[in-house]
Amino acid sequence: xxxxxxxxxxxxGGLAALFIVAIVALVFAQVGLNFADKxxxxxxxxxLGVTIPSYADFTGFFLAASSFLALAYTLRAGGHxxxxxxxxxxxxxxxxxxxxxxxxxxxxxxxxxxxxxxxLVMESHEFGDKSAGMVSVPLWIPQVPVALGLLVLTLALAxxxxxxxxxxxxxxTGKGENLLNE
Numbered sequence: 001x002x003x004x005x006x007x008x009x010x011x012x013g014g015l016a017a018l019f020i021v022a023i024v025a026l027v028f029a030q031v032g033l034n035f036a037d038k039x040x041x042x043x044x045x046x047x048l049g050v051t052i053p054s055y056a057d058f059t060g061f062f063l064a065a066s067s068f069l070a071l072a073y074t075l076r077a078g079g080h081x082x083x084x085x086x087x088x089x090x091x092x093x094x095x096x097x098x099x100x101x102x103x104x105x106x107x108x109x110x111x112x113x114x115x116x117x118x119x120l121v122m123e124s125h126e127f128g129d130k131s132a133g134m135v136s137v138p139l140w141i142p143q144v145p146v147a148l149g150l151l152v153l154t155l156a157l158a159x160x161x162x163x164x165x166x167x168x169x170x171x172x173t174g175k176g177e178n179l180l181n182e
Contacts, residue, residue: 005159006076012152013073019066019145023059030055054133061142068149072156078172100164107157114150121147 033050041047052058074080087095123129125140160171 005155008152009072009076009156012069012149015145016066016068016070016073016149019062019069023062023066026052026055026059026062054131054135054137057131057133057135057137061137064142065145065149068146069152071149071153075153075156075160076171080172082172096164099170100161103157103161103164103170107154107161110150110154110157114147114154117143117147117150 030052033048033052037047037050087098090098121140121143124138124143129139130136131139131142164170
C-alpha cells in the first residue's frame with residue numbers, strides 16, 4: 001500500500017510539473033509573438049497583431065492545477081512551511097501530540113475543501129458555466145485538477161495521520177517515509 005500511495009503522490013507532483021512546463025511554454029510563445037510583432041512594426045510600420053487567445057486565462061488555469069496537484073507531494077517531501085521554531089522547543093511526547101492534532105486539523109480542513117470543490121465542479125458542469133475569456137472554456141475542466149489535487153492532499157493527510165498514530169515519525173521530519181529519500 002505504501003508503494004501505491006507514494007506512486008500516487010509522485011504522479012500528482014509530476015502532473016503539477018507538467019502544468020508548470022505548460023505555463024512556461026505558453027508564456028514563452030506569447031512573448032515570442034509579442035517580439036515578432038514589435039520587430040514587424042519597426043520594419044513595416046504596422047505589427048502583425050498576433051496573440052494567443054486567452055493565454056492569461058490558460059496560464060491561470062495551469063497555475064491553479066499545478067499548485068493544487070503539488071500539495072500532497074510537497075507535504076510528503078517536507079516542503080510545506082511549518083512552525084519549527086515552536087515545535088522544536090517541545091518535548092518529544094508533546095511534539096508528537098502536537099503533530100497528530102495539527103495533522104488532524106489539516107485533514108479536516110482539506111476534506112472540507114475537497115468536498116466543496118467537488119460540489120463546485122459538479123455544479124459548474126450541471127449549469128454549463130464557462131470562462132469569460134476570448135476562448136470560452138467550460139469551468140469544470142480547469143476545476144477538476146484543483147479538486148483532484150485537494151483529494152490527493154486529503155488522502156496524504158489521512159495517510160500521515162495513520163502513520164503518526166502507529167508511532168512512526170512525521171514524514172516531513174526527514175526521519176519518516178519521505179519521497180525525497182527514494
